[in-house]
Amino acid sequence: MVNIPSTMKISLRALKANKMRSSLTMLGIIIGVGAVITMLAVGTGARQEIAEQISSVGSNLLMILPGATTAGGVRMGAGTQSTLSMADAEAIKKECLAVSYVAPSHGGVAQVVYGNQNWSTGITGTTPDILYVREWYLSAGRPFTEQDVKSATKVCLLGQTVVDNLFGDINPVGKIIRIKNVPFTVLGTLESKGQSPTGQDQDDTIYIPVTTSQKKLFGTPFHGMVRIIMVKAKSTEDLNTAEKQITELLRQRHHIGQKQENDFTVRNLTQMMKVEEQSTKVMTLLLGIIASVSLLVGGIGIMNIMLVSVTERTREIGIRMAVGAKTWDIRLQFIIEALTLSLSGGFIGIVIGISSSEILSTVAGWTTIISLFSVILAFCFSALVGIFFGFYPAYKASLLNPVEALRYE
């Protein structure tokens, strides 16, 4: 039976006898663990940021824009020639089976007035589907309906920024505002969504029925013209199918010949972000690996010092063996010594890792997330390093020949 408390006392005393050496050895682990924690915090933060962007834009989203895409992905003549119409949107909804919601949009920037307050903002004419496509809920009131779209009713939904600027503390639902001097009834208000991935204020917007926008506010070069059609696929797996179905349908509707280029572009927003998310994942992994290598180097430092320590203390080991220390008494003594180095290094490393993550987020403005998991992982990892790199020196010590160890100078 190994006497653990006494063995621990012996190990701690040996470490205290060489304070400078012990702290320098610990430094390797401190830097390693600190780096692992910081890198994981930065990586997790970056991924979280992208995940938030995806969910703020809406998932499983396709965007149909007028104009062709060149091989390099640059859209030519964007917005100059309008090729999309309400009829296209209706056809997509009816015929593309992989699609669940379709929201065409048409609009512009206009002055909005309530009482003596006025505010200039983007007006988007669209269909009720927009709320499902963007996964955007109302904070008050009710949405407009298909009936409102059919009869081009003068009703609107206000984004939170517009509410703040026009109404302040007043409840806007049911009030009349003037857009380009045309009176609109406020049906409801949209929940706050914050900034878009590109840094725009998504709440600075007003939704109105698409037909109202076309007929009463901004006009169209041809009947039913829309600027963009946003589409939500039934599921992530359906995204590619939906893209194919839409392309096929629109080529047919726009009478585009076999060799001709599309006069529209389908953009898979979700996929673009997924790609970005994937590359962040790879980056996190790389950072983690680099940090782990420094932890490994710290572990090798421990092993190195432990080997020196075993050699220096050969005679001590001989004395212990002579008075009855068994194999595991000797082994544990050195393993506990290595473990103490690595665990206290790990503990300080965790503190330093957490503080440097905090500094990165306050000074550099990076999103950093310290998960309990990464802290536990780093701690277990440093314990493992201690046991792994402490074992060989301990094993070596336990195999010493007592007679030779006692004679060692």
Place this chain on the structure above:
Amino acid sequence: MALIEASAVTKVYQLGDIVVNALCTISLSIEKGEFIAIMGPSGSGKSTFMNILGCLDKPTKGRYLLEGIDVSNLNRDELANIRNKKIGFVFQGFNLLQRTSALENVELPMLYNGVSAEERRQKAAAALRAVGLEGRQNHYSTQLSGGEQQRVAIARALVNGAPIILADEPTGNLDTKTSTEIMRLLKKLNTESNITVILVTHETDIAAYSRRVIKFLDGCIVSDEHIS
């Protein structure tokens, strides 16, 4: 049954092509309570024999019974256990732990046999008292004279109640006066506590404390005399 029964024990060291016959067919029996001096020139195999008696080393050939147990067949940990319970070592160079107090040095053998911390402290203090060092419990080995260090080592050898003390040139590093003190102490332990003492020495006046003198030459016993 004899306390120690060695029959045809040999020890051969192989250094590359060179074969060193450190011990050649030693047969010996030692009874409980004996006080034995082993003498002989340097390199005659005295330490080799002591290491085998103390279960620090195994014979190349032959049988060694300690209290009737055949030690030659035991593994490392079983040998460690025997050293812990049956054998107390006293070395020429004292072999105390550095940066460790006298009391803790004496506690050392009890770390390896499950004695509680409180009992360890008490037994170690009692052993230090028995060797006349009650005031020096908290002194480090560097703060003790050679004779005092050797007393600490003897206390450490006693503390587990071992029936045998093996002392390889215990007075080799001490002056005549201190040597006499150490020998008196060993003699007292032998007569009062019936502890078997086996010591190696070059000096005849040290050997004079014993009741049996065994002389080694080139790995063989050349004489084995009882003194009355």
